[in-house]
Amino acid sequence: MGDDSAGDFGTSYYRSLDPIKNLQIRVHLKRVTGSSLVPKAVLPGGNRNEDVAEGQEGIPLKPLRKKSGAAGGGGEGSKAQEEEQPNTENEDLYIFDWQEKVFSRREVQLYSNEASCEGPLEQKYFTDIKQQKAEGGRKTKRIFSYTDYDSFTHKEEESLTTTSPNEEPSFLAEKMRNVRRRKKMERRTRDAQGDPMLMQRRTNLVVERPSEEQKKSSHVIDTPMNxxxxxxxxxxxxSEPKEEDECTLCTIKVxxxxxxxxxxxxxxHRDPYTIVTDSAGRDTFQYTLTLASKSMSSKEQARENKMYHELLQRHTDIITAYVGQDFxxxxxxxxxxxxxxxxxxxKNFEYDGLYVHYFVELPRHWAADRxxxxxxxxxxxxxxxxNREYTSNFSHPFEMELYYQMNEFTEEDQDTLPKWPQLFLEVLSLDTWQRYRTExxxxxxxxxxxxxxxxxxxxxxxxxxxxxxxxRRFFIGGSPELEDPSYVSVPLxxxxxxxxxxxxxxETTGSVTVKLNLMQQSRAFMDQISSRKNVGTLIDRLGGMTVQSSVAGVLDLFQKARxxxxxxxxxxxxI
Incomplete structure (x- = not known):
């Protein structure tokens, strides 16, 4: 219908814990210019200028009056009354509640005829319009709304892949644009005897042999939004109301x-949004959107915070009852x-069919469950x-739980650094002829x-x-092996x-990639945090942050320099 300009038409997202029924939005629509850029005068007697074309509206001109003095002082009061009561043709103001249905001129004409209202929603609209006419007619002139139950879908809503303004919608987006993706009202008809209380389904919900058209129209993902x-x-x-004259001012989704x-x-506090129509007159409209929901009082906020706190405490108690307090x-x-x-x-081993044998050797004062x-x-x-490397991907996980015990220390162990467990790896190969080789x-x-x-x-x-x-290694398999695999390091x-x-x-062969995720637990850590002091006895013996870590750091730097x-x-x- 119109071109949008002079405003930020971006989408904003809000999160609210209050019920959505409390949402209220104030919409103020105002026509800035008339049917042309030059205002056409309307005489007080009702006669139009000859230049005013038939079907166009002019802006009424106020008659000239002498300025009244202090005795006459009613000018400011009349001006305030005019601002409180905007012109119904050129200015419209209304406060919408969530899912409040306000009918347009086209809908009033459409649903005024009871014969054209078949479904229960159309029957409801017919009753509402009839009651509305009895109460004095429509509350607004130009502003109306479509709710979640209406079969309206914004034609400009497109599912674009990127945020680029130069992107063109795909063929699927063009076809899906007019498909309604919200919940639909179930259409029911009266029974053969005309009883409105006995409603029957018009079609069967299950289609045994769907056609291609039914597959395209029915297999649509419903978006969980109102x-x-x-x-x-x-x-x-x-003039006669047309659907082409309808323009979307705001879209609210929850x-x-x-x-x-x-x-x-x-x-x-920004400038109002501007809409210029596509008609010959190029009428210009401006509108504002403001939040009109009632703010909560301090007592209500305190009551709500207390309720949320009690709910959270109850939820915490339930979780504690499930988990327990025994850590x-x-x-x-x-x-x-x-x-x-x-x-x-x-990677990069000589033969194929690889497998890895691994084990952990525990030094002194280390133990594990049986x-x-x-x-x-x-x-x-x-x-x-x-990447030009012969790779065998294992992704083999393993899990171990070890204990380092301080209560078994002797006087000789006081001056020695603790040793940490070692993980030994042995790579072997097995081919189709059942030939074993150590790699x-x-x-x-x-x-x-x-x-x-x-x-x-x-x-x-x-x-x-x-x-x-x-x-022998090449033809029948077998190769020299270590009697003690811990000989790779210093044996215990x-x-x-x-x-x-x-x-x-x-002989250097290949390499094996190993990942380790280490977690440590000790009561000494808790004592250190609670007392905020350096607990040196156990931590020093464990070698976590002191001498051993320093030695390991020096050795690491030496290897890098080498x-x-x-x-x-x-x-x-x-060179």
Missing amino acids: TMYIMADLGVMD SMGGVITVSPDFTH EQAPPSTLRLCILGEIVSA AQMLSGVTQTCFTKEI GYGCITVPPNPGTYTFEVKMWRPLGKSSYDDM THDGKVLSRFGLKT KRMQAAQDKLTT
Whole structure:
């Protein structure tokens, strides 16, 4: 009908905990110009100027009067009365309640005939219009509304993919534009005897063999929203009402979660929205949207806050009754370590059909439950070339729960750093001829701090003393193995100061990616938070934040510096 301009027509979203029935919106519509840019005078006697075309409206001119003095002082009062009672033709003001039905001129003509009202909704509208005429007619001249029960759908509502203003709607959006996506009233008819109390279904709800047209029209996702449209009839009031003259002023949508969508937003203190009609006269209208809901008093707000607080407290009590107050705590002087790990993948090994055997070795003062599994084997996975690397993806999860006990300390343990558990990995291969081969060994020391870690463990395997071992590995399988897989690191049974591996020939193979999620629980942490003091006894022994973490940090920096030196030497050799 018209072109919208001179205003921010963006959509705003509000969230309200109050019932939606309390929503009220004040709409003030005013025609700024008449049928043309130059006002046409209307004489007091009722005669129009000859230039005024038939069917057009003119702006009435006030007769000239002499200014009244103090004795006559009624000018300001009459002006106030004119502002309180706007012109019904050029200005319209109304306060809408949520889902309040206000009929338009076209609807009054349509539903005034009882013969054209078939469904229960049309019958209700016929009764309302009849009662409205008995009470004096329509309350507004141009403003009306469409509720959620009406079969109106805004033609300009499109489901666009992006927010770009240059995007054009797709073919599906064009077809879905006119499809009503809100709940529909069930159409019923009277029975054969004409009894209005006995209603029968016009069609069966279940269609055994739907046609293609029924599939397209019925398979529509219903949006869980209630919609209300505030409209305006911008046509000439004396002419026949047309549907083309109707223009949407505001669209209000309310979801089940209490989110209110207002498009366009309330004007607040901004300039009013402007609409220019497409008619020959190019009439210009301005309108404002303001929130007219009654504000709550301080007593009502206090009563509502108290009610919400009681409801929340009751909900908390119910959850507490379900969960209970017995929270499992770690024993005194004990650290509980929960390991949630994953063997992600293995890369760049010689043979296919890989699987990983892993186990955790517990140092002194560490323990686990008897039912706890400290070892496991992954599934067999065949390799696939990804980014020029032969990769076997395992995604094998494992879970362990370990305890570090302080009550078993002796005087010799007071001056030694605690050792953390180690995760040992052994990669093996199995081909279709049932030939087993050892592909590599590796190990990880569990970090002392909680958090998420990702390790890429470099693997190696021992070599034989002659080419006979290589030939046996290739033809019949089998290869040199370690009798004790913990030999990859320093075994717990080793008592000496130096572990010599002189004479052992090894070969670098591939790598295994491991993820670890670590959680720590101890009563010492709670004591530290409650007392706000440094609890040094248990924390120092656990090596969480003190000496061991410092040593680990220094070693990490040393390894990084060593890698940078090796990279620099490689560049010099290439030059």
